[in-house]
Amino acid sequence: MSRFRLAIRAPAAPCAAAIVFCLLLLASPLRAAGEKFAARQGELAVAAQNDAPQRHVPRRDADHHSLTDTRWQWPTWDDFVSVVSLRNVNTLWVLLGTTILGVSAGVVGVFMLLRKRSLAGDVVGHASLPGIAVAFLVCEAISPGAEKSLPALLVGAAVSGLAGVLCMAGIRRLTRIKEDAALAIVLGTFFGLGIALFTVLQSIPSGNQAGLDKFIFGNAASMLGGDLWLLAITALVVLLSCALLFKELSLVCFDEDFAAVQGWPTFLVDTVLMGLVVLVAEVGAQTVGLILVVALLIVPAAAARFWTQRVLVMTLLGAALGGLSTGLGTILSALFPNFSAGPIIVLTGGAIFAVSLVFGARRGMAWRLITLIQMRNRVGRHDLLRAFYEALEKSSARNGKPAAAAALTERSIGLDDLLVRRRWSPPRLRRLVAAARRQGLVVVDQKQLRLTEAGAAAARRAARNHRMWELFLIQHADVAPGRVDRYADQIEHVLEPDVVRELEDLLARGYPELAVPASPHALEPAGGKP
Amino acid sequence: MIREALDILAGWSAIDLWIVVTGALAAMACAVPGCFLLLRRQSMMGDALSHTSLLGVVLAFLAADKLADLGWLAPAAKGGVHHAIMVAGAMVVGLLAAILTEWIQKRGRVEASAALGVVFTIFFALGLLLVRVAADKAHIDPDCVLYGTVESAGIGDGVPEPALVNGIVLLVNLALVFLFFKELRISAFDPGLATALGVNARAMHYALMAVTAATLVAAYESVGVIVVVAMLIAPPATAHLLTDRLGRMILISLVVAAVGALLGHAMAVVLPRIVFARLGYTTVGSASSAGMMAVASGLLFGAAALFAPRHGVLSKSLAQWRLGLKIAAEDLLGLLYRLEEHGLSAHGAAAPDLLQRALPVGRLTAALASWTLRRNGSLLVTAGGYRLTDKGRMAARGLVRGHRLWESYLAKHFPLPPDHLHASAEMAEHYLGAQLRQELAGELAETAKVDPHGRSIPGEKDKA
Numbered sequence: 001m002s003r004f005r006l007a008i009r010a011p012a013a014p015c016a017a018a019i020v021f022c023l024l025l026l027a028s029p030l031r032a033a034g035e036k037f038a039a040r041q042g043e044l045a046v047a048a049q050n051d052a053p054q055r056h057v058p059r060r061d062a063d064h065h066s067l068t069d070t071r072w073q074w075p076t077w078d079d080f081v082s083v084v085s086l087r088n089v090n091t092l093w094v095l096l097g098t099t100i101l102g103v104s105a106g107v108v109g110v111f112m113l114l115r116k117r118s119l120a121g122d123v124v125g126h127a128s129l130p131g132i133a134v135a136f137l138v139c140e141a142i143s144p145g146a147e148k149s150l151p152a153l154l155v156g157a158a159v160s161g162l163a164g165v166l167c168m169a170g171i172r173r174l175t176r177i178k179e180d181a182a183l184a185i186v187l188g189t190f191f192g193l194g195i196a197l198f199t200v201l202q203s204i205p206s207g208n209q210a211g212l213d214k215f216i217f218g219n220a221a222s223m224l225g226g227d228l229w230l231l232a233i234t235a236l237v238v239l240l241s242c243a244l245l246f247k248e249l250s251l252v253c254f255d256e257d258f259a260a261v262q263g264w265p266t267f268l269v270d271t272v273l274m275g276l277v278v279l280v281a282e283v284g285a286q287t288v289g290l291i292l293v294v295a296l297l298i299v300p301a302a303a304a305r306f307w308t309q310r311v312l313v314m315t316l317l318g319a320a321l322g323g324l325s326t327g328l329g330t331i332l333s334a335l336f337p338n339f340s341a342g343p344i345i346v347l348t349g350g351a352i353f354a355v356s357l358v359f360g361a362r363r364g365m366a367w368r369l370i371t372l373i374q375m376r377n378r379v380g381r382h383d384l385l386r387a388f389y390e391a392l393e394k395s396s397a398r399n400g401k402p403a404a405a406a407a408l409t410e411r412s413i414g415l416d417d418l419l420v421r422r423r424w425s426p427p428r429l430r431r432l433v434a435a436a437r438r439q440g441l442v443v444v445d446q447k448q449l450r451l452t453e454a455g456a457a458a459a460r461r462a463a464r465n466h467r468m469w470e471l472f473l474i475q476h477a478d479v480a481p482g483r484v485d486r487y488a489d490q491i492e493h494v495l496e497p498d499v500v501r502e503l504e505d506l507l508a509r510g511y512p513e514l515a516v517p518a519s520p521h522a523l524e525p526a527g528g529k530p
Numbered sequence: 531m532i533r534e535a536l537d538i539l540a541g542w543s544a545i546d547l548w549i550v551v552t553g554a555l556a557a558m559a560c561a562v563p564g565c566f567l568l569l570r571r572q573s574m575m576g577d578a579l580s581h582t583s584l585l586g587v588v589l590a591f592l593a594a595d596k597l598a599d600l601g602w603l604a605p606a607a608k609g610g611v612h613h614a615i616m617v618a619g620a621m622v623v624g625l626l627a628a629i630l631t632e633w634i635q636k637r638g639r640v641e642a643s644a645a646l647g648v649v650f651t652i653f654f655a656l657g658l659l660l661v662r663v664a665a666d667k668a669h670i671d672p673d674c675v676l677y678g679t680v681e682s683a684g685i686g687d688g689v690p691e692p693a694l695v696n697g698i699v700l701l702v703n704l705a706l707v708f709l710f711f712k713e714l715r716i717s718a719f720d721p722g723l724a725t726a727l728g729v730n731a732r733a734m735h736y737a738l739m740a741v742t743a744a745t746l747v748a749a750y751e752s753v754g755v756i757v758v759v760a761m762l763i764a765p766p767a768t769a770h771l772l773t774d775r776l777g778r779m780i781l782i783s784l785v786v787a788a789v790g791a792l793l794g795h796a797m798a799v800v801l802p803r804i805v806f807a808r809l810g811y812t813t814v815g816s817a818s819s820a821g822m823m824a825v826a827s828g829l830l831f832g833a834a835a836l837f838a839p840r841h842g843v844l845s846k847s848l849a850q851w852r853l854g855l856k857i858a859a860e861d862l863l864g865l866l867y868r869l870e871e872h873g874l875s876a877h878g879a880a881a882p883d884l885l886q887r888a889l890p891v892g893r894l895t896a897a898l899a900s901w902t903l904r905r906n907g908s909l910l911v912t913a914g915g916y917r918l919t920d921k922g923r924m925a926a927r928g929l930v931r932g933h934r935l936w937e938s939y940l941a942k943h944f945p946l947p948p949d950h951l952h953a954s955a956e957m958a959e960h961y962l963g964a965q966l967r968q969e970l971a972g973e974l975a976e977t978a979k980v981d982p983h984g985r986s987i988p989g990e991k992d993k994a
Binding site: 189195292338 | 568571572573574576577581634637638639640641643644645646647648651652654655656658659662754756757758759760761762763764766767770771798802806809811813814815816817818820821822823824825827828831835841843
């Protein structure tokens with residue numbers, strides 16, 4: 001335990017500083033907006049008191065939307081302008097709240113993803129339903145018929161979410177049931193209990209059920225001033241704990257056993273992480289709903305993974321993408337006020353995930369595809385040049401010495417001579433020749449191919465690399481001469497210059513003439529025409 | 531309180547019966563694919579499929595609506611067609627979700643559970659939005675999808691439609707398992723071996739996904755989209771704790787599913803009235819039966835986790851405790867034997883507190899150990915203290931013989947320093963029976979008289 005230092009370390013210090021800086025930066029415009037908002041809230045409250053029975057009349061940009069309300073239309077230009085310019089104070093505050101939520105969920109999600117526990121957030125979300133119902137009952141018993149206080153409901157949710165996590169851990173540790181089944185059982189059972197309790201609550205006559213529905217599907221638009229404070233405090237707790245425990249969390253995520261051996265309290269670190277998940281899930285449930293809150297935890301983190309290999313960068317990116325997806329989603333849902341915001345926010349996150357999946361700089365598919373294509377082109381070029389060299393080798397050799405580059409450029413050969421050298425199809429060979437011609441390695445003259453100066457040098461290099469690797473395999477890896485060709489074929493394209501130098505050193509004694517060694521095996525055409 | 535509960539249950543009617551039958555059939559239909567999901571460690575795939583099937587159902591309804599507009603489908607198509615469309619839509623979208631998850635996992639190199647989480651949340655969100663767009667055409671109530679309406683099963687005459695649908699799905703699932711038992715079993719336990727033997731494990735995987743999606747969508751009209759996850763996994767997990775054989779596991783999970791449905795509905799009817807009447811709410815009705823069915827199957831799982839004969843927490847800790855007691859008793863015998871051997875105990879009796887200090891266990895365990903030994907006649911308590919009977923001496927001799935033979939064996943075959951021999955022998959002695967001791971003695975041959983510490987190894991029989 002003595003190793004469990006809370007000292008601010010190198011990556012943590014800038015994070016904490018950045019958080020404080022951002023808060024300071026936001027403080028003054030927020031205060032001004034906050035005063036306007038408070039005035040508006042006052043008006044709303046008065047209005048609500050005046051027409052208390054008609055609370056659920058749909059309003060354009062706020063308030064409750066039942067899922068069965070079917071009216072929707074495309075936003076008009078005026079709507080669009082008013083939403084995007086954030087002229088509406090309500091929209092601004094909702095946007096701020098959801099963005100804060102997205103940032104904190106993104107940060108926690110990164111560690112959950114690296115810990116391979118992404119779906120635990122799903123269990124926490126579903127398992128908090130019975131706690132909300134019980135908290136509601138307790139409130140109802142204390143002051144019947146009153147509006148339920150949000151913190152009380154959240155405490156109930158957090159307690160039962162934690163109970164779900166404990167059940168899961170208990171099942172995993174004490175029985176032969178594996179983690180995935182433990183997740184499913186706890187999730188289904190707790191949610192079933194919650195639904196049973198909810199149906200009972202609905203039959204309590206004096207019960208004021210306002211706000212309960214909000215937890216299941218979420219309702220971002222009805223965010224109040226108090227909610228925003230709650231979100232801000234949550235974000236502060238999450239960001240500070242992640243910044244201070246950055247080293248511990250990354251260590252446990254990457255190598256739990258190593259962390260334990262080094263004396264770090266891995267169980268405690270895990271508990272802190274699960275505590276943060278519960279915190280984010282319960283606070284986030286109001287915005288996107290219990291069922292979808294797991295998306296805030298998983299999707300931005302999974303998207304961030306495509307862009308980087310470094311934990312710190314990934315954490316910052318997770319925060320940024322989380323904030324971006326919830327923020328954009330909120331603006332979109334303000335444009336379509338008859339849809340609930342939760343699904344729109346999740347789908348926005350999904351779009352960001354899809355973009356990252358394709359274009360991510362480190363693991364994105366486009367990037368990997370480009371690398372693959374470049375590699376294939378390189379392999380093709382090497383194959384073509386080596387085939388060229390082998391075809392010209394005999395006739396260009398001068399009294400036993402390997403063909404000089406100049407000699408290679410003198411003779412030209414037909415496409416058919418190359419075609420029999422390897423198992424390649426005529427179209428592929430033609431494509432390779434065309435590419436080599438564009439690169440200035442080959443000249444085509446009346447269907448006869450001739451190497452240029454640069455092409456001859458590259459051809460010599462390709463043949464040389466191939467043969468040196470073959471010799472290395474024969475001398476140092478005991479591979480039979482008949483088999484080295486294929487092995488060398490796989491490796492010759494990725495031989496770095498320093499590897500080539502090492503090969504030269506290794507082989508120098510046996511082959512004083514290393515310009516291009518003679519092939520260690522017979523160079524027959526690769527089995528006739530394909 | 532029990533009387534109260536029985537009074538409420540006395541009002542059990544045909545409606546309750548149909549609710550239980552529908553719930554039981556749904557749970558049983560789910561338990562069949564659930565067994566294989568559990569064994570393949572893909573339980574959360576069930577959760578994902580149940581979420582994605584919402585999208586499938588909505589899309590299927592929109593498609594059916596379009597077909598009806600085009601005049602290819604009778605606009606008033608109901609019953610069978612209605613269910614077939616729902617099931618087909620859920621199967622297609624479920625398969626799509628499974629394929630997409632695997633694709634993202636493989637091509638995007640995303641961790642499996644994260645890929646699953648990304649796909650199913652997005653599909654579910656899309657489903658929720660489309661429900662909104664389609665609601666006026668599709669007649670889907672999201673609340674009903676979420677919570678299930680098993681209570682409506684009892685309304686009307688004859689066999690209710692949901693019971694019929696779930697019954698058919700159950701029969702189909704059982705038939706499929708019966709036909710493909712061998713293939714399902716081998717691809718669940720060892721996909722690599724299955725592929726090597728010519729069973730297409732990938733095809734089995736996708737077939738299982740499709741069947742699960744179809745089963746879930748048939749069931750969730752009754753029990754709701756999330757509760758159905760408990761029905762899918764909890765009964766198979768309960769059965770998994772009770773048996774080690776796949777065939778029996780499926781049968782037990784069917785029974786557990788049915789019992790869970792019955793218990794759940796009874797709890798839904800009885801518990802709210804009893805509990806809430808005490809809290810002062812006299813008007814509350816019954817709770818959601820679907821929810822309570824999930825709770826009941828969770829409770830059954832909890833009971834199995836605690837009390838299962840072989841894999842239960844209690845029986846495992848009981849077995850461990852008994853082993854500990856046996857080892858403590860044997861240690862006590864061995865200690866007394868060694869004291870006798872050294873002539874340290876006056877007149878063959880040892881003071882209890884001396885023994886207590888020498889044994890590495892708590893006071894209670896030591897007392898229990900000596901009590902069991904006295905009961906089976908290995909130990910006598912006299913005024914001078916503890917003393918071995920002839921029977922006890924026999925047992926102790928075997929133990930000490932095993933200990934010293936093991937030390938000699940280790941010293942002969944492993945290059946261990948002499949002070950490392952005792953600890954290993956202290957553990958091994960409790961597991962060396964007469965047969966093993968004889969083999970050890972045979973292996974050691976001439977050296978089997980004295981142990982590495984110079985003490986003589988007692989013979990199997992008392993020669994004195």
